[in-house]
Amino acid sequence: MQSRLTEFQRQAVEHFEGPLLVLAGPGSGKTRVITQRIARLIERGVSPRRMLALTFTNKAAEEMAHRVETLVPGSRVWVSTFHRFCARLLREYAELVGLHSNFTIFDTDDQRGLIKRSLSDLDLDSTQYAPAKINAAISKMKNDLITPDIAEAARHEQATMDFKTVVTARIYPEYQKRLRESNAVDFDDLLLHVVTLLQGTPELRSELDHQYQFILVDEYQDTNKAQYEIIRALAHDIPNLCVTGDPDPSIYGWRGARIDNILRFESDYPDAQVVRLEENFRSTKAILRVADKLIEHNVHRKAKRLQTDNESGDDVKLHRFWSGKDEAEEIASQIRRDIEAGVWEWSDVAIFYRVNWLSREIELALGRNHVPYQVAAGLAFYERAEVKDMLAYLRTIENPADRAAGLRIINNPPRGIGKSTLEKLIRFADKHELTLIEAAEHAKEIPELSAAPTKALLAFAEVMKHLRDKATGSVAELLRSVLSETSYGDGWRESDDEQEQQRLGNVLELVLSAQQFDEQAGEGRSLQAFLETTSLVSDLDLVDESAGKVTLMTLHAAKGLEFPVVYIVGFEQNLIPHERAMYEQEDARRMQMALEEERRLLFVGVTRAMKQLHLTTTVERYSFGRPLRTIRSQFETEIECEEIDHTALRQTLGSAAFGKPIPFDDEHSQEVPNNDWLDFDFGAATPPKGSGVFFESADEETSDDSNAFPANSKKTPDPVALKSKVTTGAALLRSQAEDSEVTALFAVGNAVRHPRYGLGEVVEVGRMMKRQTVVVRFDQDDRTETFVADKCPLTPVGLR
DNA sequence: AAAGACTTCGTTTTT
DNA sequence: CGAAGTCTTT
Numbered sequence: 001m002q003s004r005l006t007e008f009q010r011q012a013v014e015h016f017e018g019p020l021l022v023l024a025g026p027g028s029g030k031t032r033v034i035t036q037r038i039a040r041l042i043e044r045g046v047s048p049r050r051m052l053a054l055t056f057t058n059k060a061a062e063e064m065a066h067r068v069e070t071l072v073p074g075s076r077v078w079v080s081t082f083h084r085f086c087a088r089l090l091r092e093y094a095e096l097v098g099l100h101s102n103f104t105i106f107d108t109d110d111q112r113g114l115i116k117r118s119l120s121d122l123d124l125d126s127t128q129y130a131p132a133k134i135n136a137a138i139s140k141m142k143n144d145l146i147t148p149d150i151a152e153a154a155r156h157e158q159a160t161m162d163f164k165t166v167v168t169a170r171i172y173p174e175y176q177k178r179l180r181e182s183n184a185v186d187f188d189d190l191l192l193h194v195v196t197l198l199q200g201t202p203e204l205r206s207e208l209d210h211q212y213q214f215i216l217v218d219e220y221q222d223t224n225k226a227q228y229e230i231i232r233a234l235a236h237d238i239p240n241l242c243v244t245g246d247p248d249p250s251i252y253g254w255r256g257a258r259i260d261n262i263l264r265f266e267s268d269y270p271d272a273q274v275v276r277l278e279e280n281f282r283s284t285k286a287i288l289r290v291a292d293k294l295i296e297h298n299v300h301r302k303a304k305r306l307q308t309d310n311e312s313g314d315d316v317k318l319h320r321f322w323s324g325k326d327e328a329e330e331i332a333s334q335i336r337r338d339i340e341a342g343v344w345e346w347s348d349v350a351i352f353y354r355v356n357w358l359s360r361e362i363e364l365a366l367g368r369n370h371v372p373y374q375v376a377a378g379l380a381f382y383e384r385a386e387v388k389d390m391l392a393y394l395r396t397i398e399n400p401a402d403r404a405a406g407l408r409i410i411n412n413p414p415r416g417i418g419k420s421t422l423e424k425l426i427r428f429a430d431k432h433e434l435t436l437i438e439a440a441e442h443a444k445e446i447p448e449l450s451a452a453p454t455k456a457l458l459a460f461a462e463v464m465k466h467l468r469d470k471a472t473g474s475v476a477e478l479l480r481s482v483l484s485e486t487s488y489g490d491g492w493r494e495s496d497d498e499q500e501q502q503r504l505g506n507v508l509e510l511v512l513s514a515q516q517f518d519e520q521a522g523e524g525r526s527l528q529a530f531l532e533t534t535s536l537v538s539d540l541d542l543v544d545e546s547a548g549k550v551t552l553m554t555l556h557a558a559k560g561l562e563f564p565v566v567y568i569v570g571f572e573q574n575l576i577p578h579e580r581a582m583y584e585q586e587d588a589r590r591m592q593m594a595l596e597e598e599r600r601l602l603f604v605g606v607t608r609a610m611k612q613l614h615l616t617t618t619v620e621r622y623s624f625g626r627p628l629r630t631i632r633s634q635f636e637t638e639i640e641c642e643e644i645d646h647t648a649l650r651q652t653l654g655s656a657a658f659g660k661p662i663p664f665d666d667e668h669s670q671e672v673p674n675n676d677w678l679d680f681d682f683g684a685a686t687p688p689k690g691s692g693v694f695f696e697s698a699d700e701e702t703s704d705d706s707n708a709f710p711a712n713s714k715k716t717p718d719p720v721a722l723k724s725k726v727t728t729g730a731a732l733l734r735s736q737a738e739d740s741e742v743t744a745l746f747a748v749g750n751a752v753r754h755p756r757y758g759l760g761e762v763v764e765v766g767r768m769m770k771r772q773t774v775v776v777r778f779d780q781d782d783r784t785e786t787f788v789a790d791k792c793p794l795t796p797v798g799l800r
Numbered sequence: 801a802a803a804g805a806c807t808t809c810g811t812t813t814t815t
Numbered sequence: 816c817g818a819a820g821t822c823t824t825t
Binding site for chain 2: 056057058081082083084108187188190191251252254255354355356357411414416417418419420421452453535536537538539540554555556557575578579580581584597601623624
């Protein structure tokens with residue numbers, strides 16, 4: 001760590017009033033500058049109460065608060081995440097946006113449940129309207145400040161009723177109505193409601209603007225439209241606004257982040273001072289060289305150099321293994337060897353991946369090798385079913401209108417309230433505008449309800465009444481009451497089922513965390529505050545860098561952190577860059593943007609490394625339980641330079657590739673479309689929903705295989721059906737390539753992948769009725785099939 | 801109504 | 816392959 005401030009760092013620290021943009025490259029000492037700046041402001045006599053620092057994660061907020069506290073003990077500057085800040089504001093002014101201050105913050109599960117119920121009440125098919133997709137669409141609208149009113153108004157302008165219109169005009173308003181009925185908000189609402197509040201109440205906006213005279217926003221490139229508006233509103237009259245960020249690690253475009261916000265800061269605030277921090281104090285020259293090579297491929301980018309006076313360091317290592325298992329095992333044993341040799345501490349090492357499921361194999365291998373590790377993601381603590389159940393009880397107590405919570409607990413643990421009883425209850429509750437519990441209290445008045453269910457409902461109402469009476473002081477006490485009064489988890493203690501023991505452990509851990517919460521006590525430490533805290537924790541918050549463990553996390557979660565040794569696994573096409581990041585985009589331009597975001601994501605991973613960086617990849621990888629041949633990441637070519645060590649790659653491969661052909665030997669490698677690949681339809685690699693249809697055969701029922709596609713069927717897929725349903729990679733390629741090039745993709749001996757049959761090899765290329773045909777023999781079941789070259793769902797499996 | 805067998809479905813990233 | 820959802824039995 002540098003000891004003195006550089007000239008540029010000093011400028012940022014010393015800047016006083018007015019707008020300031022700090023463009024901080026990776027490892028440029030940004031946090032240090034921010035915290036010192038805050039300390040300097042206090043020194044100049046600015047009251048900490050007049051300052052507000054906004055971050056994206058609790059972890060960043062805590063880190064910043066801690067460092068300021070170290071510089072200026074007792075200063076107590078308010079550092080908060082956007083969401084937490086908005087939640088606090090909303091509690092205070094809830095009524096202005098039609099809420100009550102005890103509103104609940106819904107999580108993704110609650111949202112999905114709400115959407116499902118909206119769908120069934122609107123008589124819409126949830127297979128056609130996938131709740132997850134709808135959720136994403138609604139979230140996107142909210143991030144872009146499209147309120148349900150605006151969305152609904154747009155309904156009349158649309159004649160067609162396609163997916164988008166239905167979601168916008170019907171589901172979104174219905175969903176929002178139900179949220180309100182539950183006195184609840186979703187994550188996006190926290191921001192959206194605050195924007196409404198600030199824009200709809202000028203006096204309040206002005207008051208807050210004057211209250212927060214110095215505002216600081218970290219990671220400004222990640223702000224979405226809502227956040228942008230909030231900042232504008234709070235820094236309007238008194239624009240003492242300091243934002244820090246860097247366009248290069250902007251990786252949240254998919255959740256509405258607008259990289260433009262930082263790019264246009266200077267035009268938003270014409271008298272803004274701009275400070276660039278470009279010197280990197282973190283990484284070796286070799287690592288930065290790779291980062292630089294990579295990011296310079298982004299077209300939409302202000303050119304910027306990465307420079308450091310640090311040592312050159314080891315080459316960046318590129319390893320290729322046969323399988324994901326080899327990859328995990330080799331990494332685990334390599335880490336173990338390094339630590340035993342005394343080179344590093346466990347906590348020096350981090351492993352990053354693009355998708356959470358990749359952690360599984362790694363975790364298993366680390367376990368086998370006795371490597372202590374912690375995972376920042378996956379099933380986070382507050383996501384566990386038993387923890388959510390407990391919290392649902394608390395939520396129901398705090399906000400009885402919260403129907404998602406009520407539905408979760410009404411028959412959990414089982415107390416004789418089944419599906420039909422529940423339906424009657426809901427109908428009754430809706431009719432009389434009651435909460436579920438109020439309705440249960442009046443069970444005797446519900447028509448068509450027999451004795452047993454009535455009794456069950458009354459008993460439930462009684463339990464909740466008791467619990468409500470206990471909701472006065474300690475949250476931990478209340479949780480214990482929930483456990484004892486509901487008999488939740490009874491029997492787990494005696495069980496020798498490992499899973500049940502674990503559940504018990506989780507419940508006890510929740511009680512413990514509630515106890516700690518109680519002990520921090522003081523004002524405002526209410527049940528409401530506890531619930532808010534649990535709703536707004538992130539996976540990352542539970543990571544402890546001093547735990548003496550190897551840390552596993554997604555590339556997204558890695559932002560803002562640094563580790564001496566970094567492994568990035570699954571460095572393969574369709575993983576990094578991720579296929580779904582791009583082929584779900586609507587047009588080529590969006591795809592290009594998405595690709596650039598994937599590049600920035602890898603850039604984030606690379607620039608986390610201080611001393612050593614390992615990129616690992618495999619020849620085959622399991623997906624949905626089936627092995628698929630991988631394709632080299634297009635980024636692999638992009639980072640090609642002297643600082644990359646390929647020898648590791650060849651060695652690890654040789655021993656692992658037992659009994660199998662080595663497929664990336666240069667003679668056999670083939671071109672995979674590189675930049676033009678944007679027009680490539682990735683639907684070929686991942687068949688669209690319902691595409692299994694083409695492969696259905698008349699004698700399907702004779703199959704003894706449970707798969708949708710009979711493994712033993714000798715039928716050739718019907719080319720007509722194929723044509724109608726799938727636009728394949730090959731077909732699209734063909735549309736812009738010469739016929740001969742298509743054929744080249746399917747030359748005899750080439751490896752191809754079929755969405756159903758898996759990997760195969762082209763054994764024959766021929767012609768049939770003016771059409772180019774390919775005969776492929778698949779590894780699986782020794783199957784041989786004939787396809788029309790430009791109409792088949794075959795993807796060439798190349799390695800370059 | 802509850803527990804178990806069977807089937808289908810899916811897998812980006814997160815506050 | 817594993818989770819979640821549906822159907823079947825008690």
